[in-house]
Amino acid sequence: MQFDQRSPVYLQVVRWFKEQIATEELKCGQEIPSRREIAAQLGINPNTAQKAYKEMEDQHLITTERNVPSKITMDQEVVKKVRTEMLDEAVAQFIEAVQAIQIPLGEVVTKVETMYQSTERRKIDA
Amino acid sequence: MLEVHGLKKRYGRKKPILEGVSFSVRPDSITCLIGLNGEGKSTILKAIMGLVPVDAGTVLVDGEVSREKIAFVPDLQTMPGYMTIGDALLYMSDYYPDWNPKVAEELMGLFKLLTTDKILELSKGNQAKFSLVLGFALDRPYLLLDEPFAGIDLFTKEQIAWIFSSHYMEGRGILMTTHEIIEIEHLIDRVVFLQDGRIIDEHDTEEMREVYGKSVQDRMREVYQR
Amino acid sequence: MKQYLMLTNEELKRSWKMIVSVILAMASIEILTVVGRVIYHERQIKEYMSYSKLTESEALRSFGKLSFGLASVYFGYIVLVGIVLVILYAVQIWYRDWFGESKYIYRLLLLPGSRAKIFFAKFTSLALVIISFIGLQWVVIQLSYAIFNWLIKDDYRTSSFNIPIELNQLYTMNLIDTLILVVLALFIVSFLFMLVLLERSYRKVKGLLFIVLEVVAFFIIMVGGMYVIEKLDFFLSQEISAIMLAIFVLYFVYTIWKSLRLLKWKISV
Secondary structure: OOOOOOOOHHHHHHHHHHHHHHOOOOOOOOEOOOHHHHHHHHOOOHHHHHHHHHHHHHOOOEEOOOOOOOEEOOOHHHHHHHHHHHHHHHHHHHHHHHHHOOOOHHHHHHHHHHHHHHHHHHHHHO | OEEEEEEEEOOOOOOOOEEEEEEEEOOOOEEEEEOOOOOOHHHHHHHHHOOOOOOEEEEEEOOEOOHHHEEEEOOOOOOOOOOEHHHHHHHHHHHOOOEOHHHHHHHHHHOOOOOOOEHHHOOHHHHHHHHHHHHHOEOOOEEEEEOOOOOOOHHHHHHHHHHOOOHHHOOOEEEEEEOOOHHHHHHOOEEEEEEOOEEEEEEEHHHHHHHHOOOHHHHHHHHHOO | OHHHHHHHHHHHHHHHHHHHHHHHHHHHHHHHHHHHHHHHHHHHHHHHHHHHOOOHHHHHHHHOOEOHHHHOOOHHHHHHHHHHHHHHHHHHHHHHHHHOOOOHHHHHHHOOOOOHHHHHHHHHHHHHHHHHHHHHHHHHHHHHHHHHHHHOOHHHEOOOOOOOHHHHOOOOOOHHHHHHHHHHHHHHHHHHHHHHHHHHHHOHHHHHHHHHHHHHHHHHHHHHHHHHHHHHOOOOHHHHHHHHHHHHHHHHHHHHHHHHHHHHHHOOO
8 A cells, every 4th residue: 555645644544445335345344354464464553543543433333342343334334334425525636637728517417428338347347 | 760860971071962851752752862962962871771881860660769760772883803603693592581572573575685695795774774683672661772774765764664653663752863854744743953062943744734834844944954 | 692603604605725735735744845855865875874984873872863853843933824824814714795796795784783793703714724734733743743754764763752942832742832822813813803904994194103012012012011011110020920921811701892993983884
């Protein structure tokens, strides 16, 4: 995993988990690696892993009970919220980029549709 | 907590290299002592270990004066020239009651080092790895590393960096010196900047990113290029 | 104690090749000089005979027979070389830890426990080398005497066993004398150790200054002490020896104490 050195590493780790929750690579109730394991896997400081897990607990993304590995939340609402949140974030970024080059909305929407479909098709072909 | 209070050191009649250096290293964390070359980073580590006498200052480990709670990995070889890795490991277990042969063996395997190799004939990267084995296999709560990444190729760097994210870090406070931070930034809890014999800045790295949106590298530039 | 013994072993392990080769070289040179002297003497007699047209016994009578003392006349110089080498070893045993292939001094100073064991391990190495040097020199004398007797024609040599005057001091066949000799040698080693540690602690100008001070102090204490005692004309000769011995012992203890303090507080890698 590559890190952006200008934003907190623990938030980048949280985001990495959110992406996997949104795409359901990590399913509801699935066990996730321990803090130690994730630190070694991502090559980060164990303290940072701890902080990321704490943050995810606060956001109810994972649940941790004593002496059991942490699990992804069973709460579908939270998962849904993660999806919306990530979509909002991505679209917001996109709009910012598009507005910077002053393209009207109509043109953008058409372009988005055609390009989205053609990339999907290419994915299926591959 | 490893506490360094008011270290002062002057070599001969030159300008003092340390003019009252104070900082601390928390247990279970990685603190990085940053400074340009010749700023006295190594001198600080050596002073902590009692390898150079200081003109003033104290070093406390968990409240007491006790060097035997600190392991030190200098950036040069300290075993007699004739020794193989095996000889050196035997030497360590002979002299150090807190030597942990299990950790040594695991790390030897991990780094793919052979006991039959002569230490001084190893590549620079393997010498660095071997030095780390000697440091990590001592069961001590604090570990000082002098430029653990200096002059080492990228892949070896990654292998070495891994250890700092592994379970071998458990129960260890680490202080390492470095003059180039870029590849290991995300590993570090705290940075301490040294300039002209003084600590001029200190930060928790995550806080620096979160509050100021700056990388350690950014801060280094601000500190040393003004 | 265990660590001290291990360190001593380590020190000897690091130098035994050097020590053994020096001792072997010196022993063979000594024996060769005896052989050379015998051959040279025989040739001289022969030349003298043909030159002066004398019989062998006449030639021997007027030219002289060869004594072992004369045959081993070079031993003194070789022993002198040995002493110089021991002095160099006393210096090298420290400096190699700073300037050798690796910086072993880091490891030594970081070993758990007191640093005194480092000093005593090196000191013991020197003591062992000196004692074996004295012992082996004695063996070489006996050996070369046997070779001398075996090599030379009986009527070419004087029958008495004597050794060169220079070595007479060394081998008086008196245990006390030998002991004094060893203690004196160890004192010199301890003094040298102190000088080396002063340099390694203070370096450069300051180090040199302290070395000069110590050397001057030594001469003042020894020579001055002796001078004052003689001048006072107050003590009996036996008392004088006792006082000199006491001063010597105190100074010896001082050099060791000073070295240990430097090693503990002042030494620098």
